[in-house]
Each structure stands twice: as structure tokens, then as C-alpha cells.
Amino acid sequence: MSAAPTSGLTARGLVRRFGGIAAVDGVDLDVPPGRITALVGPNGAGKSTLFDCLSGVARPDAGRVLLAGRDVTRLPDHARARLGLARTFQQIAVFPGLTVGENTRLGAEQGRGGTVRGLLGLPAPGAPAAREATDRALRLFGLDAVRDWSADRLPTGALRLLELARALAASPRVLLLDEPAAGLDLAQTARLGSVLRALAAEGVALLLVEHDVELVARLADTVCVMARGRVLLNGPTAEVLADPRVAGAWGEAAGAEP
Numbered sequence: 001m002s003a004a005p006t007s008g009l010t011a012r013g014l015v016r017r018f019g020g021i022a023a024v025d026g027v028d029l030d031v032p033p034g035r036i037t038a039l040v041g042p043n044g045a046g047k048s049t050l051f052d053c054l055s056g057v058a059r060p061d062a063g064r065v066l067l068a069g070r071d072v073t074r075l076p077d078h079a080r081a082r083l084g085l086a087r088t089f090q091q092i093a094v095f096p097g098l099t100v101g102e103n104t105r106l107g108a109e110q111g112r113g114g115t116v117r118g119l120l121g122l123p124a125p126g127a128p129a130a131r132e133a134t135d136r137a138l139r140l141f142g143l144d145a146v147r148d149w150s151a152d153r154l155p156t157g158a159l160r161l162l163e164l165a166r167a168l169a170a171s172p173r174v175l176l177l178d179e180p181a182a183g184l185d186l187a188q189t190a191r192l193g194s195v196l197r198a199l200a201a202e203g204v205a206l207l208l209v210e211h212d213v214e215l216v217a218r219l220a221d222t223v224c225v226m227a228r229g230r231v232l233l234n235g236p237t238a239e240v241l242a243d244p245r246v247a248g249a250w251g252e253a254a255g256a257e258p
């Protein structure tokens, strides 16, 4: 087991059971700052359940989650969000009655500005900082032209980008993305890729669940392959993708023994 990094996100010995089934079964994972880590594996491998444990949507039955070196295992999702962890979901979740700009602004207001600054004894970030974070997120995802549209007018791809913009507006230090390219066209996927690389270059720690092999090969620094609740392989992208147990198809990992 590697030493716990002082920043980014770390999981040690995570277990999450549903009845008699361990959906996550003793997972160790490091999501370091400045890197893109991809989490892959066949349907039912436990990827979303692991995301739930990391983001605080679910409480693990055993193990620990560290955010920037701090044990957050018992903190709920909103408290982790204020400490710098943002997450998107497989099912797109935006507020349809609000505009694109208002949805994005919610991310800026729920993000780490408030509590982290508060803990440091600094004043709350205030409207200008939130506006700046909102504007930047909208610009990066090409949504400025539709910022006054009601979110329910957006097609699926743009809705996905809006969810990403809202997560980004929180100025996270750790960003968990559950199938961020689902529903995106080629141009939107390319935009997503360049935004994620830019965030990594700024020092954000990124973890993404992604089924698109080419996107993972192009973007990820490290790939973690899960099967049946366990980590089957974890290492540099090229090495993992060349491993015969993965063989170019995530689904085949299901049949391989660790």
C-alpha cells in the first residue's frame, strides 16, 4: 500500500455492502493533484458505488476517505463539497426551472469558497468571486451564449456540459466525473478533453468513470480497472491498456482473475 498523499483524494480499504454483496470490496485508490485518473470496469463492477463513497453520498461499511490529507469518511456530501470536492452524476441533474447561468452559479455558491475561507478566518468570497467563477465555467464549456436560457431548453449534450460547468464553478481541488462524455458529440468531447487537461495543469485532482476507451487513452495519466468490487489493475494508462487482462475491452476485465 502506498503512503497517503497530503493532497488530492485517497481511499483506503473501502468496503460498501448491499445485503450479502460487497459492491466495493477493500478498495485502495489515490487521486493525486495535477493528474487525470480514469476508473473503468464492466457494468456492476462497483464504480458508481465507489464514487458515492468518495463523494459522501454513501457511507462506507469500512475503510477511510482522505481529502487533502483530512479524514472525511464521516462527512456528508455537502460538507465535502465545501472542502473542495465536486462531483457529477451519470444521470444528468440540473435544475430545469433555472437558467443556465443560475445553475452554474449554484456551483460557485456551494463550492469551497465559503467554508475554506471561513476556516481560515477570511471573509466569504462574495458576489464578485462567485460571478467570476461562474463566467469562467460558462466560457470554458462554450455556454456563455445560452446563459439566459432556461436549462430545460438545452439538448442532452449541452445539459451534460452545464452539469460540468456547475461542478467547475465550485473551484474544486478534487473533481469526480461519472461518465462525463456520455451524450456529447465529437466537438463537445474535444472541448471536454481540453478543459480537463487545463484543470489538471492547474493542479486539480480528477477522477473519471468513462467507457470511451479512446478518450481514456488520450486523457488519463493513470487507469484503475475495477471488477467485482475490487481493483484488478492500477497503473500508467499505456501499461494498463496494453495488459492482456483488459485487452482493449473493459468488459473482458470481468472474466479475469486478479
Ligand SMILES: Nc1ncnc2c1ncn2[C@@H]1O[C@H](COP(=O)(O)OP(=O)(O)OP(=O)(O)O)[C@@H](O)[C@H]1O
Binding pocket: 018, 021, 023, 041, 042, 043, 044, 045, 046, 047, 048, 049, 050
Ligand atoms: N442501492 C443498491 N442496492 C442494492 N445493490 C446495489 C445498489 N447499488 C448498486 N448495487 C449493486 O452493487 C454492484 C455495483 O454496482 P455499481 O452501480 O456501483 O457498478 P458500476 O460499475 O457503476 O456499474 P455501471 O457501469 O453499470 O454503472 C452491482 O452488483 C449492483 O447491482
